[in-house]
Amino acid sequence: MDFWSRLIGGSRAVSKPSRATSPTERLTAFKRSCNALQQIWRATNTPSAEQSTTHARTYLDRLNAILSDESRGPAPHPCVAYAASSQIFVTVTKLALSYYDEVVLRSATVFFNTLIDAEVDGVVDNRLFARALVDLVRRADKASTEVEGRLVELLFGVANNIRLQPAILPAWFVPRTTASHESDSAASVGTEFAGATRKDEFPLFYLLVEYVHHEGRAGDFARTGLLYLIETASRSKHLEKWLIESDLATLMATGLGALYSQLGGLILTSVDDDVPRIIALSDHSKEETALHPTLSDAMDAFMSYLLFWQDTIDHCKSAEVNDTLLDHFQVLFLEQLLYPSLLESSDVAGGSTAAVMTYLYRILDSIDQGELVHRILDFLLASSPPVEDQMSMSASRRKSLDVLAALASEAAQPSPSLFNLRDLALLGLQSSNRQTVLATLRLLNVVLQRHHHFARALILTLPNQPVQQRSVGALNAELEYLFDLATSLVVEPNLDQTYENYVADATWVLESRLCLPVSLEEADDEVPLPRPLQQDDPIIQELLGHVQNFFTNSIVVNLSLTGVLMSLASSHLFSLDGWVLVDPARFEKSTESGLEKDTFEGVQAAYEPPTWPASAAPTLTRALGGLVSQVRQWQRDVPDFDVLVAARRELLQQEDRPAGPTSSSSREPSQAPASVGRDRSRPSYPGSPDISTPASRGRSPSSIQSRPMDPSRIRAESNIRPLDSRGTSSSRSAAMDSLRQRLAMPFPVHTSSKPSTRSAGATAVSAEGEQKEDVGEVEQEDEGISEDPRPVATLGHVLTNVVVLYEFLLELSAVVQTRGSLFEEAGYPSW
Template identity: 60%
Template sequence: MDFWSRIIGGSRSLSTKSPRAASPTERLTAFKRTCNTLQQIWRSSNSPTGEQAAAVHARNCIERLNSVLSDESRGPAPHPCLAYAASSQIFVTVTKLALSSYDEGMLRSATIFFNTLIDSEVDGVVDNRLFARALVDLVRRADKQSEDIEGRLVELLFGVSNNIRLQPTILPAWFAPRSDDQNSELPGANGVEFAGTMRKDDFPLFYLLVEYVHHAGRAGDFARTGLLYLIETASRSKDLERWLIESDLATLMATGLGALYSQLGSLSYGPDGESEIPHIIAHSDHAQQETALPPVLGVSMDSFMAYLLFWQDTIDHCKSAEVVATLLDHFQVLFLEQLLYPSLLESSDVEGGSTAAVLTYLYRILASIDQEDLVHRILHFLLASPPDSDTQIAKKNKNMSASRRKSLDVLTAFSEEAARPSPSLFNLRDLALLGLRSSNPQTVLATLRLLSVVLQRHPSFARSLIRTITGHPAKQRNVGTLNAELGQLLSMASSIMNEPTLDKSFGNYLKDAAWTLESRLCISTSDKNPTEAVALEVRRDDPIVRELLDCLETFFTNSLIVNLALTEVLVSIASSQLIALDGWLLVDSTKYKYTTSDSSKDGLPDILQQIHAVYQEPIWSPEDTPALTAVLSRLVAQVQNWRNTITDFDILIAARRDLLHENDDPFKGSSEQDPIYSSTRGSVDRPPSTTPRTPQLNADQGTPRGRRDKQNFASPQRSIVGSPLREPTTIRSHPPRTSSVARSAAAEELKKRLATPFRRDSQSPLEPNEDAGNTLSSSLGPTTETSADTDNEAIIDEEQKTEQDSATLGHVLTNVVVLYEFLLEISAMVQARGTLFEEAGFHDVRISAQDSAE
């Protein structure tokens, strides 16, 4: 018994002995034995018998190799097993067994084995051409039905790309470009192919990564990052740089982007389960319309935007100026000229939905990317901006390499052969003008959103949309002049609503305006000529500004979401440092008239008289009233007429504003991609304050940073007015039944009243069906068939006109509140510009003081 016990115990102890306890020599011996076993399995794998058992045995052997290599890589040097794996080239055998077994477990173990070798940084592995061939064969020929296996295989390619980025000296093991003589023998090398030649044998690692850049999930992320690393390495390898320019890299990327863009379908406005109608839009007449929610663009748009952001990252990471230029050239010719611009040109259905779709796609593109060169190519081409000067073009051609010149010549020839239409005849500005004139609210809204994103995120193209007068920069105003303009704007706001906390509301808008303008100052508007950054006056006959003002004329009956987008565009124009406020928002500086100086000031020193003159407020003729201010004045006058007719109009306005600000959260129910769908701009906390006053411009006024306070907006002051839109908050123990019935009846009566039709040009709400009855009764005529058809068309036209010019009382009240907020917002923008852009101040006083000192 003792003998057998010692035998059994000894065998158990040997079988359970951990390989970690073995010495390096013993570990290497066991590793070599396992490698020999794998080679024997491969030699005998041709026999049909026992294939499954051989696969299981081979997988176990690879797992033992992985265990030994993993333990050794975590320990101190030397690493004999890793060195033996490199010298014995066992990775070739592992690749052959993994590809022949069709076993997912075997593939997973093989990817772990290769990944361990790549991370080990042992000589003779990543810099070995045989290792490169084995890995490429494994990734190219492996069965990738499993998403996990696909991700692991692409991760191997990423690991190699990372090693090449860190050590460009290993690039020759993976990249072997042909000589010029060999390239001349390739098909298509005589110029038949329009851009680049496919040379997969030169750089198979590169093409494998390109195959997966469109994929989502782990595989796509590894492929895109790995490709970025390879392109980044081009700046340190002239051979790779030349190959990237002459190969079909740019062609593949541009055509891939175009293919994804072609898959975009029409817009869908159905609820996606996450979107919620914003609080302010829910209290309008258009809460059930398609424009109440942002469009659902679907998975196709997500794939396109992911690939477009990969384009942006590629241009940012590439340090080679010629590779970047080649990519941008192909982006313009193969995507902009051949696909994006034709889609804009062919979307002539401004009354249907195709124009709204393509404008929404372009809006998403410009709202997502911020790479300066990419944005410049898009907008410079679509807006048909003037080309670079001949001197700059000649300088670029002089410094251009032969490969770059060849690629550009072939691409230019292809572009001319395609004979596509040019934006010089019909550009993005023309399409925007058609969109603003459309009767389709989806098209109008998409156009307004596109104008906003160009003006806000890419302000250097502001004058390509809004035409200005060359050589007419704005002049600096005195403080008194700016105060007079602000007084007019704020008086219009206070005439709409008597808010006790006007100072607090305006202060928050002022902070928001200062933040916006400071962000504009951080954006370079013109690198070529600093004088082009001077603000110029808007042309009086600019068609886009006129269309915006025409849309503003029907403000009270417009869709609420259109009004929010419209005011966003107007504020964006006012915030542009390239566009002056003179003539369209503020009075032209040459039209001001000052009264004669007071004789009591004659005895004062000259400097004091100058200061007094700076604060003197001018007057101007009604004919010189700016276009936007004139429209706003007419809207405010319309509100005053309603106030004089409707006895409780002030109570209705105050109650509606409280209702809109109640439980207002700017981040709830809004689209992250579209600020237009957020809640009312200017939603701020309004605690009690002093009596309203016109804010004055102080010389030492700071530039406050930060956005508006986002708190509860319920105003306690108005709760005591007895708002008919809000029930009392006091809880009584036993309310009388008659009081409850009376409140219910009053609430129902108010609900009917707010739903009453309200014509834009009327003085009071219409009775239900009153307008429709008048329309029908006035359309009675002869009973003949011909006259009946004519009268029916007239009835339909009259009904459509009536529908456009009328809305419910509640909808009109909501738009009145939006108009009040817009007046505060635009006033704050005017004052902030006067301070930050130095458009108002003490310029004349400083000059006079300097002259006196001299």
């Protein structure tokens, strides 16, 4: 006790230090505390003793308090300058590493952090300071996540200083000289890129890499600090060369692969009160397709690291470092892990296919960094990326490619040229496992919606077939047909407002497509965009096959299916001809003979609906017509079918309807429209053809909604109405139980083995001038209805799918109408 009393001048001085007020007093007190810490370190061989630990805490707190007071004042800061000249940070590091005391270690991190933030010469640009800080972070006992976060925050602070002042980099980064590098015979190409002998050259970098996988504050600071160092490479040729030759890219790619390898199967959450009503009312509400696939914590860690990859490519201003990272990403992750996992899981019956397809969907849905997306889809679709000129590369970059080529040849992985993502998507659509089908539809949708450059590599088009503009009358005739298909399913009093919401949403989506950048393929394309779909494309055929089974499909599958079809219909890369609308080349020419007479007669003729042969009916529209024909048969067979559909739609809309005044907006099948509930008039486009007025071009929503209901349906409705207004509570309860039992009863669903051949024109006129039947009565061929019943669904499930079909038809009609004006796909002939 006498020794410590003589050293620090008595216990009273330790417990109640005087507060320095002037800069001179602060500097004097700071020097005294520095001397005391040095004496504590030198005076005893047992620094872990409790008494010395207590005094070390006291003087470290004094140093921090003095530096905190000084930082609030104007420059100069003499205490920070003295800390640099006296190298007290070396002593602080030794004490923090010797005591194994968390309080001392925490105070040491505060001390270093204050010096880093002070931005005074002789601190962060001092090699002794760099060595002391690196030793502290590397060797400290990280007993708690808080201490770990504080230590990594110090590394982040240094990286931030290097980014702002690259001149301080030499204090932290000491690469080998060229002479010593060339004379080192043991540094073969393989060893050189292994990184094992290069950690001492840039220890700050490797410490950040060590924590880049961690969660919480430590991981956030490490990832951001590493991004700052990589960004600095564009301003330091030595650092750029070192990053290319180091194992940065190898560590990042193998780390991503390690996280991907830890992913397991999908975890399906149990059905609870949060399940959407449209799912809860379906037959598959307790099956796997209705459950939301929950991704494990391992998936969260993988996605976090993948987003770090994206940020790295974005922040790196060095093209060669970027290319090196992308090369390793392709060889070590895509070729050796991701693609083999897709290949091994490509079984039609399901297995792990749903999981890996979901992982790929999440990857493509989360990243938007162009170069990263191009590497993924170029490889998986077996596209041919542009070949780099190796003569323009640096020697370091060529060495990196040589090493990767050797790794690729040793691995001998299969190539996507034999089995690519298109093949996998086709197998997924053909799978008997609903979860696999659902994952495949989601994958198709994300490519079509977010990665447009690759849409045509996934969905085939006809490359050299020009797209013809249709007349206003042709477009209105086909719009009328689509409208009549929808209104055959549901009689909606507020159809005008519902449809206007869909038109507004379609306008927003299509206008956003016009702002997309043009790809190299489109810039060199001699055929005007968009291109017609290749009708015999197996993927298109599988999608149409799922449409024909619409009423027995899972609700979730139908929502995803309609989402894919709407993504195709709203894409500027794909024409509607042949699958949604009749190809204008198939129109009968008799109605166009007067188009060239004069302007007035030409305008009249442009509004006349053309005719076309039954064989020209679009494939999707034909399939939808078959579904509507089936619903009309149920309407004839089940007297209250219309009432049940209306009640089911009202029940589904209650979940989406906001509190307050009753909303009459509709529910979009693929996703909720952003414009629900807004009251707008039909938009008009200056200089565009009027494709929204009736005048022999299709019934307007106002005319459709006034259609009288069949008397038998009115009687059925009156029979149900007492549930709400008449009878005792017990009778109402019994009636509701009876209705629930009825909705849960099996309802035989028959689908046509062959699509209907009905022409797509709603009121198309035959060559002899006779008007064809109303759209509601879709013609069937003699062999159109199969004798074998399709899978049985409950009545409630069928009602829900009828509602989904109704909303999809309205959404499709809105896109067709909007495209006609916005993409100028309908107009008047040139005179």
